[in-house]
Amino acid sequence: MQELPGMVKDYLLGYIKRSNKPVYFILQRDGRLLEWGGDTGRYCLPELKIGESIEKQLYYLEGLVTSLDNTEVIRCVNIEGCGYIDIHLIPTQEHILIVFLAVEPATTNEIMKLQRITQLSQCNTRISLAAIALYADLFYSMGIVVMEFLENGTFNIIGSIPSWFSDIYPDIKIRRTQHDLESAFPFLKGFIKNARKHWSLKIPFSLRSGIQNADDAIGNQQQYEAIAITWADKNILFVQKFK
Numbered sequence: 610m611q612e613l614p615g616m617v618k619d620y621l622l623g624y625i626k627r628s629n630k631p632v633y634f635i636l637q638r639d640g641r642l643l644e645w646g647g648d649t650g651r652y653c654l655p656e657l658k659i660g661e662s663i664e665k666q667l668y669y670l671e672g673l674v675t676s677l678d679n680t681e682v683i684r685c686v687n688i689e690g691c692g693y694i695d696i697h698l699i700p701t702q703e704h705i706l707i708v709f710l711a712v713e714p715a716t717t718n719e720i721m722k723l724q725r726i727t728q729l730s731q732c733n734t735r736i737s738l739a740a741i742a743l744y745a746d747l748f749y750s751m752g753i754v755v756m757e758f759l760e761n762g763t764f765n766i767i768g769s770i771p772s773w774f775s776d777i778y779p780d781i782k783i784r785r786t787q788h789d790l791e792s793a794f795p796f797l798k799g800f801i802k803n804a805r806k807h808w809s810l811k812i813p814f815s816l817r818s819g820i821q822n823a824d825d826a827i828g829n830q831q832q833y834e835a836i837a838i839t840w841a842d843k844n845i846l847f848v849q850k851f852k
Contacts (some may be wrong), residue, residue: 684819804837
């Protein structure tokens with residue numbers, strides 16, 4: 610790719626500063642904080658301490674930093690009181706760089722859907738899977754598939770199944786348990802790695818894959834998104850197709 614002209618770089622940098630309110634953290638390889646800066650007021654940050662573990666200071670980073678091997682982007686994390694952010698995790702030979710960028714879901718309709726899911730997931734942490742299934746009509750009406758992630762790496766389906774999902778993954782018509790959905794949705798492979806970390810922390814916010822492209826049953830490219838939450842002490846995954 611041809612090098613971007615300086616005026617283009619200046620515009621893009623200014624746009625990101627205005628729109629995404631970047632904050633950066635520079636860490637030692639063991640996760641201890643060396644330096645931070647940027648639009649810190651946007652992200653409801655506590656009083657950070659140099660030389661202490663960032664994972665202990667920002668609970669939503671726990672388990673993500675010290676185990677980092679490759680650059681990862683965790684998209685649209687909903688931090689209570691601060692809105693949605695993308696978290697960029699970049700390891701180097703000597704340091705780890707973390708960048709927060711403020712983002713917004715694509716449409717007001719998507720925001721409302723996410724708010725409904727979050728509200729339902731937080732209403733009662735002791736709610737049973739049977740009770741979750743009672744919300745099947747709500748999820749079905751939004752074209753969302755609801756699954757429980759199991760320790761063996763497979764999924765069980767909960768509630769009703771939109772037709773788009775059974776078209777792309779016909780095995781679901783035969784059985785509803787022990788599915789390897791990474792074969793049906795390759796874009797989930799990388800997301801599930803991040804979702805496993807997220808679920809292990811049992812923290813009350815959702816983790817989103819961001820919009821991903823994949824082929825449907827007849828080879829047409831479609832857009833999908835996955836959302837991971839902890840609900841009723843269960844690891845729950847929502848998968849949505851965009852029209």
